[in-house]
Amino acid sequence: MSLDRVQLEIQDRHVLMDNGILQLTISKPEGIVTGIRYDAIDNLLEVLNDETNRGYYDVVWSSLDGIGKTGVFEVIKGTKFEVITESEEQVEVSFSRPWDTSLQGKLVPLNIDKRFIMLRGSSGFYSYAIYKHEGLPEWPAFSLAETRIAFKLRKDKFHYMAVADNRKRYMPLPEDRLPRRGQALAYPEAVLLINPVEPEFKGEVDDKYQYSCENKDLRVHGWICTDPPVGFWQITPSDEFRTGGPLKQNLSSHVGPTCLAMFMSAHYAGDDLVPKFGQGEAWEKVFGPVFIYLNSAMDDDDDDPLSLWEDAKNQMIIEVESWPYNFPASEDFPSSDQRGGVTGRLLVQDRYINDDYIPANGAYVGLAPPGDVGSWQRECKVVTLTWVNWYMSLQGMDQHCGKLAFLIDQLQNFSYLILIPSISIDFLLIILTVYVVGESDYQKDWFFAQVTRRKNDNAYRGTTWQIKFELDNLDQTGTYKLRVAIASATVAELQVRVNDPKEANRALFSSGVIGKDNAVARHGIHGLYWLFNVEVEGSLLKQGENTIYLTQARGNTPWQNLMYDYIRFEGPPASTSNTPN
Numbered sequence: 001m002s003l004d005r006v007q008l009e010i011q012d013r014h015v016l017m018d019n020g021i022l023q024l025t026i027s028k029p030e031g032i033v034t035g036i037r038y039d040a041i042d043n044l045l046e047v048l049n050d051e052t053n054r055g056y057y058d059v060v061w062s063s064l065d066g067i068g069k070t071g072v073f074e075v076i077k078g079t080k081f082e083v084i085t086e087s088e089e090q091v092e093v094s095f096s097r098p099w100d101t102s103l104q105g106k107l108v109p110l111n112i113d114k115r116f117i118m119l120r121g122s123s124g125f126y127s128y129a130i131y132k133h134e135g136l137p138e139w140p141a142f143s144l145a146e147t148r149i150a151f152k153l154r155k156d157k158f159h160y161m162a163v164a165d166n167r168k169r170y171m172p173l174p175e176d177r178l179p180r181r182g183q184a185l186a187y188p189e190a191v192l193l194i195n196p197v198e199p200e201f202k203g204e205v206d207d208k209y210q211y212s213c214e215n216k217d218l219r220v221h222g223w224i225c226t227d228p229p230v231g232f233w234q235i236t237p238s239d240e241f242r243t244g245g246p247l248k249q250n251l252s253s254h255v256g257p258t259c260l261a262m263f264m265s266a267h268y269a270g271d272d273l274v275p276k277f278g279q280g281e282a283w284e285k286v287f288g289p290v291f292i293y294l295n296s297a298m299d300d301d302d303d304d305p306l307s308l309w310e311d312a313k314n315q316m317i318i319e320v321e322s323w324p325y326n327f328p329a330s331e332d333f334p335s336s337d338q339r340g341g342v343t344g345r346l347l348v349q350d351r352y353i354n355d356d357y358i359p360a361n362g363a364y365v366g367l368a369p370p371g372d373v374g375s376w377q378r379e380c381k382v383v384t385l386t387w388v389n390w391y392m393s394l395q396g397m398d399q400h401c402g403k404l405a406f407l408i409d410q411l412q413n414f415s416y417l418i419l420i421p422s423i424s425i426d427f428l429l430i431i432l433t434v435y436v437v438g439e440s441d442y443q444k445d446w447f448f449a450q451v452t453r454r455k456n457d458n459a460y461r462g463t464t465w466q467i468k469f470e471l472d473n474l475d476q477t478g479t480y481k482l483r484v485a486i487a488s489a490t491v492a493e494l495q496v497r498v499n500d501p502k503e504a505n506r507a508l509f510s511s512g513v514i515g516k517d518n519a520v521a522r523h524g525i526h527g528l529y530w531l532f533n534v535e536v537e538g539s540l541l542k543q544g545e546n547t548i549y550l551t552q553a554r555g556n557t558p559w560q561n562l563m564y565d566y567i568r569f570e571g572p573p574a575s576t577s578n579t580p581n
Contacts, residue, residue, distance in 0.1 A: 003019060004020060029080055036294070077097065085117075092117045174255055189209060228296065233259075241287045244380065269527055293315050449563045462552045462560075466550075470544060488524065490519070493514070497548075
């Protein structure tokens with residue numbers, strides 16, 4: 001019988017939450033989601049899996065004391081169950097797990113409280129978690145590489161996956177990745193499908209990283225069952241609890257069928273986005289709430305299961321506009337009336353375009369602790385705040401910024417915008433390593449990723465690319481600037497030489513070994529950004545043709561590389577040089 005209220009049933013080993021639309025079953029006191037009944041399907045989760053491997057929070061953590069475990073994967077299992085809120089309108093339950101010194105080296109040193117919320121009339125449920133590292137001397141140092149919620153759906157039901165409008169399709173089965181049906185490739189997550197269950201997938205490469213997204217584009221994703229037409233969607237309404245801000249890339253859904261809500265990860269960033277906590281360092285963070293949304297075809301006239309994706313996107317907009325939610329009961333989650341606001345305008349003045357201030361339309365504005373240039377993208381420990389165009393929420397602060405102006409540097413009297421690499425993951429068949437300014441086309445002739453090459457002895461080597469350009473008027477006493485913006489680096493070293501092709505000679509500039517992004521191997525268009533400003537004395541240049549040599553000097557593996565964002569060469573200030581043609 002259909003309910004018009006939320007009902008809670010507490011059993012010996014399970015807790016059932018039911019609002020008449022769906023029924024959620026959670027193990028007690030572990031807090032593992034073991035069942036989701038919806039529409040005509042008794043359980044959307046994989047019934048062939050053990051109950052602990054259906055819907056769960058997990059972490060990857062390491063001890064920093066030198067004697068504990070490293071890289072530990074742990075499914076978070078509660079030891080205490082508690083009803084937080086129970087009414088006809090809302091039920092919120094808690095599954096918590098305290099930490100003490102008897103657990104040192106065994107479990108991640110955090111107090112963790114997992115919450116699940118069901119509302120009346122809602123076609124889904126919410127979940128969030130509070131992580132705390134107590135500021136007490138006996139609490140050990142550790143690092144936290146990853147935490148998330150994972151849902152394993154029924155492989156006999158969910159075959160169609162949607163991550164974005166241009167990334168939605170029928171997917172292979174998990175069996176297709178096994179040795180008899182799939183061939184593991186050089187990167188462990190990538191598998192060539194050689195004998196899949198469905199012949200249409202033969203010859204494809206399956207890799208979960210093919211479906212990664214930037215946080216700003218990762219608001220909704222999930223799976224569709226076509227018989228009956230049912231959708232399972234994970235909706236993340238805000239970036240404030242995901243480390244790395246809107247540009248951070250995260251996993252979404254992939255073959256399993258698996259659906260993830262990523263909160264913190266080192267993917268596309270490496271160790272720079274792994275927070276480290278000292279002995280006795282106090283830390284607390286709320287992850288979520290995220291919304292698990294379920295939908296089905298509502299009438300006989302709409303029998304297209306793909307319409308469920310459109311409906312899920314509409315629901316995502318509703319959730320985003322409802323943020324911050326007002327129903328979580330934890331005092332650790334600040335409600336809207338406990339948050340302040342920052343308002344103002346962001347303007348740009350660029351004399352090459354217009355002398356007036358120009359609104360920075362489409363720019364992201366965020367708040368971060370003080371730090372070095374670029375440190376905002378590595379911030380992963382303190383509360384991460386929402387990034388928006390013109391408005392953001394900041395707990396405990398109300399501030400009007402007025403007009404913020406960003407002035408383009410006007411000291412340079414000329415510049416060559418040498419190239420803006422094409423940001424695409426479509427690989428070129430021929431990589432041109434000599435680029436001629438004024439003749440070459442950056443969209444065709446410059447591959448944005450400088451990768452290693454394998455020689456005849458099967459060893460990998462670094463590579464050198466050339467940029468040729470003309471100087472009609474040379475200021476030999478002035479200082480030129482080469483600005484190289486790197487979109488990603490993986491155990492790479494950028495060396496710069498000017499009119500000196502001999503790699504044995506000392507480079508004019510070296511970045512040293514940088515980056516652990518793995519963005520190329522994981523199909524990403526960027527990792528963490530780097531900007532290098534190289535001073536080039538005029539005495540190193542020539543009237544007429546000049547060549548800049550860019551070397552990626554590291555070549556021990558096929559995965560060492562640089563990915564370019566843009567390259568710009570600027571002349572000296574007008575007061576010290578003649579203006580060139």
